[in-house]
Amino acid sequence: MINFSYLVFIIKSAFFDFSRNKVRTILTSLGILIGVFSVVLLMALGLGLKKYIEQQFQSLGQNLLMVLPGQGFSQNGGQGLIGGIQFDEKDVLKIKRLKNVQAIAPFFTKTLKIEYKNKSQITTLLATTGDAFKVIKVEAARGSLFTNADNEKSAKAVILGAEIANKLFGSGEKAVGEAVRIQKERFIVKGVLKKTGGGALGSETDMRAIIPFRSSYFLNPDKKFFAIYTEAKDAKSVLTLKDDIKKTLLKRYNEDDFTVSESSELLNTINSIFSVLNLVLVAIAAISLVVGGIGIMNIMYVSVTERIKEIGIRRAIGARKFDILYQFLSESVILSLFGGFLGLFFAGLIVLAVQRLFPAYLDFGSVFLALGVSSAIGIVFGVFPAKKAADLSPIDAIRYE
Amino acid sequence: MLILENVWKEYVLDQETKFAALKNIDLTIKDGEFSSIIGPSGSGKSTLMHIIGLLDKPTKGKISFSGKDISRLDDNQTSTLRNEFVGFVFQQFNLINKLSILENIVLPAIYARKQLNFDPRQKAIRLMQQFGIAGKENSYPNKISGGQQQRVAIARALIMEPQLILADEPTGNLDTKSGEGIINLLSELNSKEKITVVVVTHDRHIAAKTKRVIKIIDGEIHK
Ligand SMILES: Nc1ncnc2c1ncn2[C@@H]1O[C@H](COP(=O)(O)OP(=O)(O)O)[C@@H](O)[C@H]1O
Ligand SMILES: [Mg+2]
Numbered sequence: 001m002i003n004f005s006y007l008v009f010i011i012k013s014a015f016f017d018f019s020r021n022k023v024r025t026i027l028t029s030l031g032i033l034i035g036v037f038s039v040v041l042l043m044a045l046g047l048g049l050k051k052y053i054e055q056q057f058q059s060l061g062q063n064l065l066m067v068l069p070g071q072g073f074s075q076n077g078g079q080g081l082i083g084g085i086q087f088d089e090k091d092v093l094k095i096k097r098l099k100n101v102q103a104i105a106p107f108f109t110k111t112l113k114i115e116y117k118n119k120s121q122i123t124t125l126l127a128t129t130g131d132a133f134k135v136i137k138v139e140a141a142r143g144s145l146f147t148n149a150d151n152e153k154s155a156k157a158v159i160l161g162a163e164i165a166n167k168l169f170g171s172g173e174k175a176v177g178e179a180v181r182i183q184k185e186r187f188i189v190k191g192v193l194k195k196t197g198g199g200a201l202g203s204e205t206d207m208r209a210i211i212p213f214r215s216s217y218f219l220n221p222d223k224k225f226f227a228i229y230t231e232a233k234d235a236k237s238v239l240t241l242k243d244d245i246k247k248t249l250l251k252r253y254n255e256d257d258f259t260v261s262e263s264s265e266l267l268n269t270i271n272s273i274f275s276v277l278n279l280v281l282v283a284i285a286a287i288s289l290v291v292g293g294i295g296i297m298n299i300m301y302v303s304v305t306e307r308i309k310e311i312g313i314r315r316a317i318g319a320r321k322f323d324i325l326y327q328f329l330s331e332s333v334i335l336s337l338f339g340g341f342l343g344l345f346f347a348g349l350i351v352l353a354v355q356r357l358f359p360a361y362l363d364f365g366s367v368f369l370a371l372g373v374s375s376a377i378g379i380v381f382g383v384f385p386a387k388k389a390a391d392l393s394p395i396d397a398i399r400y401e
Numbered sequence: 402m403l404i405l406e407n408v409w410k411e412y413v414l415d416q417e418t419k420f421a422a423l424k425n426i427d428l429t430i431k432d433g434e435f436s437s438i439i440g441p442s443g444s445g446k447s448t449l450m451h452i453i454g455l456l457d458k459p460t461k462g463k464i465s466f467s468g469k470d471i472s473r474l475d476d477n478q479t480s481t482l483r484n485e486f487v488g489f490v491f492q493q494f495n496l497i498n499k500l501s502i503l504e505n506i507v508l509p510a511i512y513a514r515k516q517l518n519f520d521p522r523q524k525a526i527r528l529m530q531q532f533g534i535a536g537k538e539n540s541y542p543n544k545i546s547g548g549q550q551q552r553v554a555i556a557r558a559l560i561m562e563p564q565l566i567l568a569d570e571p572t573g574n575l576d577t578k579s580g581e582g583i584i585n586l587l588s589e590l591n592s593k594e595k596i597t598v599v600v601v602t603h604d605r606h607i608a609a610k611t612k613r614v615i616k617i618i619d620g621e622i623h624k
Contacts, residue, residue, distance in 0.1 A: 009504075009511050016499050313495045316456055317509040317557065318484020320477050395457040398495070 014331040017303070018338075025335065028299045031292025032339025032377060033346070036370045038285035040347035040362065043369075046278030048360030050271055055359070057267045063102070063238050064135060064263040067095070067228040067245060070256070085257045086224035091249065095230060098244045100237035105132035106225035108216055114158075114209050115181040116168040123164055123209045125182065127216030135229045138205070143176035143191035150190075151212035158187040162195035163206035180209075185218060187211060238262060289373065292339065293381035300332050300385035311389055312397030325390035332382025333375050340374025402564065402597060403430040403453065408462030410448050410620075422448045424620045426462070430599065432564075435591040436613035437600045445620040446601045447569055453599065454487045454567045455479045484512055488558025490568035490587075494550040496542040496557075502529075503538040506556045513561065521560060528556040532586065548579030555586060559596075566590065569601045584610055 018025040069085050092106045108127040113120050126132075130147040133139075142165075146157045160168070160175060169175040172192035179186050196205045217223060232241045245260050304311075311324055344367060351360045410423035422445045430436065430453075438446050451457035452464070455471065464472045471482065488509075489495075496505045503525055510521035529535050532552040534545070542550055551571060558566055568587060572580030584600070584607055591598045600611060608614045616623040 006511055013500070020499065309495075310497055313497060314508070314512070315480070316454075316483065316489050316495070318480055318512045318561070320480040320512070322477075323512055395451055398456065398491075 010327055010330045011334065013327070014334050017331065018335070024299065025338070028295055028335055029339030029342065031295040032289065032336050032374055033292075033343040035285065035289030035292045036340045036343030036374055037347045038288060039282055039373075040344055040366050040370050041350055042278065042281045042285055043366045044347060044351045044360045044362050045358075046274065046282070047363060047366075048354075048358050049274055049278070051359045051361070053270055053274070054267065057263055063232040063235055065230045065232060065238065065242055065245065066261050066263065066266065067091075067230065067249070068259050068261065069226065070259065085253055086222075086226060087228055087258075088223055088225065091252070092225070092228060094248050095228060095245055098241065098248065100233045100241045100244075101230055102233045103131035103134045103231040105129050105135045105229045106213060107132070107227045107229065108213055108220050108225050110219050112183060112219070114164070114168070116178065119168050121164050121167050121207075123161075123207055124204055125216075125219070126208055126210045127213040127220065128210065129213060131231075132210070132229070135231050138196065139194050140191040141194040142172040143189065145191050146210075146212055151214050154214040155212055156185070156187045156215055157190040157212065158182070159191045159193060159210040160189055161193050161204075161206040161208040164209065165189070165192040182209070182211070183219065187215075289377060293336070293377040296332050296335055296378065297381040297385060299335075300328060300382055301388070303331070304328065304385050304389040307389075308392060308397050308400040311392055312394060312400060315392075315394035316398050321390040324392075325386045328386035328389045329379065329382050332386065333378030336374045336378030336382075337371065340371055343374075344370045402432045402467055404428075404463075404465045405453070406463045406465075408452065408459045408464065410445070410452060410457070411460045422620050423452070423459070426620075426622055428615065428622065430565075430597060433591070433595050433597055434613060435588060435598045435611050436615060437602055437608040437611040438615045438617055439602055439605065439608040440617035441603060444617050446603075446617055448620075449617065450567050450569050450599070450601050454489055454565075455483050456489075480512075481514055484509055485515065485561055486564050488555075488561070488563040488566045490551070490554050490558050490566065490571045492570040492573040494542070494547070494554050494574070496550055496553060498542050501539050501541060502534070502545070502553050505542065505553055506560055509557060509561045519562075525556060525560060528559055529553075532556055546579070547575050548582060551575060551579070551583050552586070555583070555590075559590070564597060566596055566598045567601075568598070570603070571600065572602070572604070572607060580607070 067087065069087075087106065089106075092104065095101065096104050105128045109124055111122065111124045114123050114125070129151050130145065130149070133145045139145075140159070141162065145159055146155060150157055158180060160172075162172060165172045165175040168180065169178065175189045175192050178189050180189060181187075193205070193208075213220075213225075230241065230245065232238045242260050242262065249258055249260075314324065314327075347370075348362060351362055354360050405426050405428040408423060408426040408428075409421060412420045412422060414420050426449065438449060440446050448457065452459050455474075459472065462472065463470060466482070466486070471479075474482070497508070500508065503522065506525040506528065507521040510517060526535070526538065529538065532555065534549050534552050534556075537545055537549065537553075542553065545553070551574075555566075555571075566587065571583050571587070575583065587598050587600060588610060590596050600607065602608055
């Protein structure tokens with residue numbers, strides 16, 4: 001029914017009308033442009049956020065189990081971390097003796113000042129074991145990392161993040177072997193970490209100072225830990241170890257006092273929180289698409305009124321209602337798709353621009369959705385004006401002046 | 402070819418008043434005729450022509466085309482008949498200004514539903530040569546003279562090889578000389594290509610050039 005030359009003709013005449021009303025066409029498409037732009041951009045950022053979180057988790061060991069106080073991350077987001085219990089060395093030792101434990105790292109943290117000569121920096125100090133470096137996968141750029149043995153000896157050694165080393169010493173190279181003061185106590189810089197920009201310890205990794213926990217008791221007189229990270233021997237033993245840890249801790253604590261979660265569990269929780277958040281944002285942005293659609297509808301009504309005579313001529317030479325409907329519907333779809341393409345294009349530009357800072361990306365789904373939704377808007381909001389044009393009586397249309 | 406029996410066209414002006422633009426029209430137009438409908442302004446000539454050309458529907462009465470009753474066809478069927486059997490020529494030319502001359506002429510072919518046994522573009526170019534407007538293919542209607550525009554309109558009316566040409570005051574917007582050219586052209590189409598032609602006019606000189614003159618006054622045919 002619809003042959004190729006018919007299609008070409010319809011599209012050509014649509015473009016002719018657009019080029020005659022350039023300003024109007026651009027203003028009309030602008031609504032759709034903004035709508036598609038914001039929806040696509042938010043989707044790209046959402047996808048990027050998801051990817052970013054996954055990247056961060058990849059730096060955590062695959063077979064990692066996190067023992068956290070309260071409800072952990074698993075239910076109310078991070079809320080459960082507040083309150084709850086703190087763990088002690090006895091818990092650490094008991095877990096260490098369980099089967100299938102490959103590595104264990106208790107964590108104590110405190111925000112304090114670290115000084116070198118007359119310079120000082122605020123850092124969130126981390127006290128843990130040598131195993132921690134395996135669990136959280138960080139490596140030394142200069143010097144070396146402290147070991148479990150250093151911890152047993154209560155060695156006064158400190159590992160600095162790349163950035164804090166730079167700030168205190170000017171470069172990582174100069175830091176190794178130097179003495180810094182942590183609340184009057186002298187610590188020797190044993191190593192400087194590679195720059196991470198993120199990783200398992202969050203964005204502050206590069207500003208961290210890490211010391212053996214046995215050397216941290218002057219800061220932590222109660223000898224308490226806020227979390228214990230454990231790596232299972234292999235993927236198969238993760239769940240067994242999880243059960244064993246639970247059983248062990250239940251002897252001392254109530255079920256609600258602590259949580260043992262796998263890293264994948266945590267990843268899923270965080271992902272689902274951000275997915276919901278992103279969906280809400282995208283839904284809000286989609287409102288502008290509806291506004292854009294109404295703009296198209298408005299202009300299409302104007303266009304029908306302006307072209308009553310033309311419709312009459314076309315009807316006189318044999319165009320059916322369908323032909324007229326099709327002509328106006330094509331115009332609204334082209335108008336909307338034009339806005340959609342531009343919106344996609346600009347969103348793409350922004351995505352490219354931020355990609356160096358943040359792994360935002362467009363997938364096939366968002367491109368498809370953007371173009372699909374703009375065509376759909378063109379059809380939905382174009383069908384009423386097009387129907388009006390098609391339903392004009394041929395005689396009234398051709399007599400119209 | 403075309404028979405109108407007891408055809409009425411009434412317009413409802415308000416709740417009480419009706420106005421009959423056509424009253425009890427009985428008219429037969431035979432195959433190959435060259436006739437004119439003449440009458441003063443407002444007498445119902447255009448209304449009659451629109452009804453003959455299936456652009457408008459009568460309030461009452463029967464119209465048959467080649468023996469078939471066509472007064473109760475639906476919109477798709479009348480559109481198809483307009484496309485295939487009728488060619489309109491209007492006083493104001495009624496070309497689409499944003500389309501090129503060539504595109505205007507082939508436009509009816511775009512809406513054709515049947516398989517065409519000719520190439521519309523080639524045919525359009527041939528008609529343009531025949532009508533002395535060759536070379537204007539890519540020009541636009543508002544760039545050529547009125548006489549040329551009316552020739553384009555006639556070419557458009559002919560592109561689908563219709564059996565009937567209906568021309569509503571085709572010379573009304575033209576000077577005498579170009580008007581004469583248009584009437585001669587229509588006359589030639591009738592004599593050489595055996596196309597049935599009906600010309601609406603209020604000009605007796607033009608009516609005199611046709612083989613049959615139908616007089617209409619106040620919506621009624623005068624014998
Ligand atoms: N849509 C309409 N509503 C009311 N009256 C109309 C309408 N169309 C035409 N008429 C009237 O019908 C009469 C015939 O009109 P028309 O056929 O155009 O006359 P002509 O072509 O002979 O000048 C006129 O009086 C005109 O005012
Ligand atoms: Mg008239």
